[in-house]
Amino acid sequence: MIDIKPENTPEGVEGTGYFATSLDKAVGLARANSLWPLPFATSCCGIEFMATMASHYDLGRFGSERLSFSPRQADLLMVMGTISKKMGVILRQVYEQMAEPKWVLSMGACASSGGIFDSYSVLQGIDRIMPVDVYVPGCPPRPEQVLDGILQIQELAKNETRRRRDSPEYTTMLEQYGIK
Numbered sequence: 149m150i151d152i153k154p155e156n157t158p159e160g161v162e163g164t165g166y167f168a169t170s171l172d173k174a175v176g177l178a179r180a181n182s183l184w185p186l187p188f189a190t191s192c193c194g195i196e197f198m199a200t201m202a203s204h205y206d207l208g209r210f211g212s213e214r215l216s217f218s219p220r221q222a223d224l225l226m227v228m229g230t231i232s233k234k235m236g237v238i239l240r241q242v243y244e245q246m247a248e249p250k251w252v253l254s255m256g257a258c259a260s261s262g263g264i265f266d267s268y269s270v271l272q273g274i275d276r277i278m279p280v281d282v283y284v285p286g287c288p289p290r291p292e293q294v295l296d297g298i299l300q301i302q303e304l305a306k307n308e309t310r311r312r313r314d315s316p317e318y319t320t321m322l323e324q325y326g327i328k
C-alpha cells in the first residue's frame with residue numbers, strides 16, 4: 149500500500165487512509181488557493197500587474213490565474229492606479245456587485261492614498277468608499293510586492309471563519325460605508 153502524505157493540509161488529525169479537520173479550515177484552504185481576482189486597473193500600476201501575471205512571476209502558481217472581468221465571478225478586487233472621484237462611483241458599484249466573501253487589495257500609492265495627485269478630482273484613497281484588506285505600497289510596487297500582497301490575502305482567506313461575514317461587527321463596518 150502506498151502511503152501518500154498530502155502537502156499543505158490544514159491542521160487536523162492524520163492517519164493512514166484518513167484525515168480529519170474542521171469544515172472552516174478545509175473551506176479556508178480551498179478559498180485561499182483559488183482566488184479569482186478582478187483587476188481594476190486605471191493607470192501605470194496596471195502595467196506592473198501585467199508583469200505579475202506574465203511567465204516570469206506567474207500569479208497562476210498561487211491559484212489566481214483566472215482573472216475575472218465580471219464582478220459576480222470574482223472574489224478579490226485588485227485596485228491599481230489613480231482613482232478619480234467620478235471613477236470611484238463605478239468602483240464602488242463593482243465592489244457592491246461582488247458576492248461575499250470578497251477581499252480588496254489596494255495596489256500602489258495612488259489607489260491607497262491618491263499618491264502624488266493631491267487634487268480636487270482624485271480620490272485620496274479607496275478606503276474612503278470601501279473597506280480594504282491589504283495595502284501594497286510603492287509607486288509602482290514591484291511584482292514581488294504584489295505577490296506578497298496576494299499571499300497576505302490568502303492568509304486572511306485561510307483563517308477567516310465562515311461566520312465572520314454574518315457577524316454584527318462586519319455588518320456595522322459595512323454600514324459605516326453606507327453599504328447594506
Ligand code: SF4
Pocket residue numbers: 191192193194228229230255256257258259263286287288289
Ligand atoms: S502609484 Fe505610481 S505607478 Fe501606480 S498608478 Fe500611481 S503614479 Fe502610477
